[in-house]
Amino acid sequence: MSSTSTSRVGKVGKPGTNPEQGRSGVVTPPRRRQTRSDSWQRRIPLLPALIFVIVMTQLPFLGTIIISFMNWNAYYPDERGFAGFSNFARVFTDVNARSAVFVTILITVSTVLISLVLGLAIALLLDRKFRGQGIVRTMMIAPFLVVPVAAALLWKHALYNPEYGLFNGLLTLVLGENAPQPDWVGSMPLPALVAALVWQWTPFMMLILLAGLQSRPLDVVEAARIDGASEFRIFTSMTLPHLRQYIELSTLLGTIYVVQNFDHVFTITAGATGTANLPYFIYQTFYTAQDYGRASAAGVVTVVGTLVVAMFALRTAFAIFKEEGR
Amino acid sequence: MSTSASTRGDGTTHATQTQKVGGRTFVQTKPPRRGMLLTILAWVVGILFFFPVLWMVLVSFRAETDAASNPPVLFAPVSLEGYRTFFAAGPWPPLLNSMTASVVSTILVIALAFPAAYALSIRPVKKWTDVLFFFLSTKMLPIVAGILPIYLFAQATNLLDNIWLLIILYTSMNMPIAVWMLQSFLAEVPVEMLEAAQVDGAGLLTTLRQVVAPVVMPGIASAALICFIFSWNELLLARVLTSTVASTAPVFLTGFVTSQGLFLAKVCAASFVVSLPVLAAGFAAQDKLVQGLSMGAVK
Numbered sequence: 002m003s004s005t006s007t008s009r010v011g012k013v014g015k016p017g018t019n020p021e022q023g024r025s026g027v028v029t030p031p032r033r034r035q036t037r038s039d040s041w042q043r044r045i046p047l048l049p050a051l052i053f054v055i056v057m058t059q060l061p062f063l064g065t066i067i068i069s070f071m072n073w074n075a076y077y078p079d080e081r082g083f084a085g086f087s088n089f090a091r092v093f094t095d096v097n098a099r100s101a102v103f104v105t106i107l108i109t110v111s112t113v114l115i116s117l118v119l120g121l122a123i124a125l126l127l128d129r130k131f132r133g134q135g136i137v138r139t140m141m142i143a144p145f146l147v148v149p150v151a152a153a154l155l156w157k158h159a160l161y162n163p164e165y166g167l168f169n170g171l172l173t174l175v176l177g178e179n180a181p182q183p184d185w186v187g188s189m190p191l192p193a194l195v196a197a198l199v200w201q202w203t204p205f206m207m208l209i210l211l212a213g214l215q216s217r218p219l220d221v222v223e224a225a226r227i228d229g230a231s232e233f234r235i236f237t238s239m240t241l242p243h244l245r246q247y248i249e250l251s252t253l254l255g256t257i258y259v260v261q262n263f264d265h266v267f268t269i270t271a272g273a274t275g276t277a278n279l280p281y282f283i284y285q286t287f288y289t290a291q292d293y294g295r296a297s298a299a300g301v302v303t304v305v306g307t308l309v310v311a312m313f314a315l316r317t318a319f320a321i322f323k324e325e326g327r
Numbered sequence: 328m329s330t331s332a333s334t335r336g337d338g339t340t341h342a343t344q345t346q347k348v349g350g351r352t353f354v355q356t357k358p359p360r361r362g363m364l365l366t367i368l369a370w371v372v373g374i375l376f377f378f379p380v381l382w383m384v385l386v387s388f389r390a391e392t393d394a395a396s397n398p399p400v401l402f403a404p405v406s407l408e409g410y411r412t413f414f415a416a417g418p419w420p421p422l423l424n425s426m427t428a429s430v431v432s433t434i435l436v437i438a439l440a441f442p443a444a445y446a447l448s449i450r451p452v453k454k455w456t457d458v459l460f461f462f463l464s465t466k467m468l469p470i471v472a473g474i475l476p477i478y479l480f481a482q483a484t485n486l487l488d489n490i491w492l493l494i495i496l497y498t499s500m501n502m503p504i505a506v507w508m509l510q511s512f513l514a515e516v517p518v519e520m521l522e523a524a525q526v527d528g529a530g531l532l533t534t535l536r537q538v539v540a541p542v543v544m545p546g547i548a549s550a551a552l553i554c555f556i557f558s559w560n561e562l563l564l565a566r567v568l569t570s571t572v573a574s575t576a577p578v579f580l581t582g583f584v585t586s587q588g589l590f591l592a593k594v595c596a597a598s599f600v601v602s603l604p605v606l607a608a609g610f611a612a613q614d615k616l617v618q619g620l621s622m623g624a625v626k
Binding site: 040042043044045046047049050051053054057058059060061062063064065068123126127129131132133134136137138139140141142143144145146147148149150151152154155156158159160162164165167169170171173174200203204205208209211212213216247250251254257260261263264267268279280283284287288293296297300301303304307310311314315 | 362365366368369370372373374376377379380382383386394395396397398399439440442443445446447450451452453458460461462463464465466467468469470471472473474475476477478479480495496498499502503506556559560562563567576577580581584590591594595597598599601602605606609610613616617620621622624625
């Protein structure tokens with residue numbers, strides 16, 4: 002998948018500065034063309050990492066493509082053989098598979114959007130000097146530093162549990178003996194998942210956006226303020242445009258990680274009641290049902306879907322990282 | 328300029344100030360209460376986000392009967408019951424496996440990523456941006472899309488339940504992040520200094536040590552921190568590819584939870600112990616964390 006999307010981005014982006022001019026002067030005089038041996042010398046340090054990553058990421062995916070065209074279930078080893086497109090047909094007609102696609106999009110979009118908005122609001126709150134600024138920042142980071150499985154367990158048992166979870170405990174504390182005691186995970190599994198994910202990813206968004214806010218040129222903001230611009234106006238026409246690349250960056254990175262989330266779905270709902278996302282669905286099809294062919298077809302579908310998103314994402318990424326002035 | 332202090336600073340002390348700027352007089356119109364309210368709001372939000380972590384620690388030090396109280400109490404008698412049960416369940420091999428996998432894969436990542444980043448910044452290959460984006464694009468390839476062939480390969484070569492398989496996989500999982508970060512730091516090495524070193528006849532090693540290292544060391548620290556955290560946290564690969572010998576702390580955590588009886592204190596104790604290395608490393612190096620998370624784009 003990758004080579005197509007990267008070359009595309011390369012063509013679209015066109016870096017503002019030509020690195021060859023800026024850098025090659027170190028060893029060879031500028032403008033002299035790289036000789037063949039020189040360009041090989043340049044390549045050698047790159048090759049171990051590049052070959053390693055190609056072997057470790059592209060080869061397995063090639064294997065997935067091959068298996069996706071095979072009839073292969075580990076429970077029925079004798080029936081292994083070529084299956085044509087039947088695995089794909091099954092993935093597209095399977096209600097669970099379609100639901101997994103929908104759930105993945107829903108979880109990713111809602112988690113990233115809510116975390117982004119909350120993260121921005123909190124970053125703005127923390128971007129002023131006040132007593133305990135450092136302590137509040139440290140407290141805000143904590144959720145991101147809890148191991149995801151541990152965080153999922155914490156939410157499922159210590160917070161959501163209908164009998165002794167903190168949420169229902171607080172309800173009892175505030176509303177008394179007859180307080181409602183909802184079964185959070187049972188009655189609203191998707192919001193419960195998203196809430197636990199938002200708790201972990203808001204600090205991530207907040208940290209990147211706060212760094213963005215603190216790199217804002219303050220003298221310009223100051224000038225605008227002196228000229229009588231309102232706080233709202235300063236925010237919409239100065240702060241937000243400056244933050245744009247940081248917003249794009251945190252959205253891109255957040256999406257990369259949340260779309261692959263397995264830990265929370267596995268721990269909190271175990272994919273039950275319509276919460277299985279694609280990673281969990283594939284895990285289940287392959288690990289529990291041992292249906293290698295169908296799991297691989299679902300994997301290929303996931304990658305094709307990701308590829309479409311990645312084309313836009315990489316283009317965005319290109320713009321972001323170029324604007325960083327490298 | 329202290330007009331800025333009134334809005335960016337603590338409103339309670341500066342808000343009523345009158346300021347002369349460029350011959351004009353400005354009277355701050357902000358009520359002093361606003362800064363105070365924002366400060367309180369920031370504290371409330373911080374405590375809200377931190378509270379589940381604090382709750383985890385508090386509950387972990389309780390007897391099971393106190394841990395499951397409803398309505399909840401903030402302080403209960405301290406008990407080490409949860410920790411005793413956790414450490415009696417044999418968590419050391421998985422914790423050691425996690426430490427081995429995270430530390431060794433992080434070292435491998437840096438060892439491979441540093442030369443690659445060098446070839447993408449200081450002495451760049453042709454089309455270095457394409458190579459850089461190829462690395463990023465592999466992060467968009469979901470792990471599940473390749474896990475089955477890896478599993479079958481490991482099965483055929485007897486590598487299942489082997490910590491080295493995880494080490495290799497974590498190395499490739501974190502390689503793009505490290506390459507990006509180190510590239511962005513190496514690109515900051517001033518060309519003039521490299522040229523000066525060249526003119527002075529410094530060899531590659533001397534140049535690396537005296538010109539490159541000071542600039543890129545913080546980058547290596549950030550990359551290492553973030554690679555360590557992501558390896559330590561990883562569950563899917565470890566769960567599928569290990570069983571008893573090489574299982575890691577997150578896998579142990581999922582197996583530790585049983586649905587029988589009271590277990591809240593145990594779960595919280597286990598979650599806290601498993602998260603402790605990441606919490607400690609992350610708190611100790613907060614600014615490195617930000618650089619690492621943004622893949623070096625934010626310095």
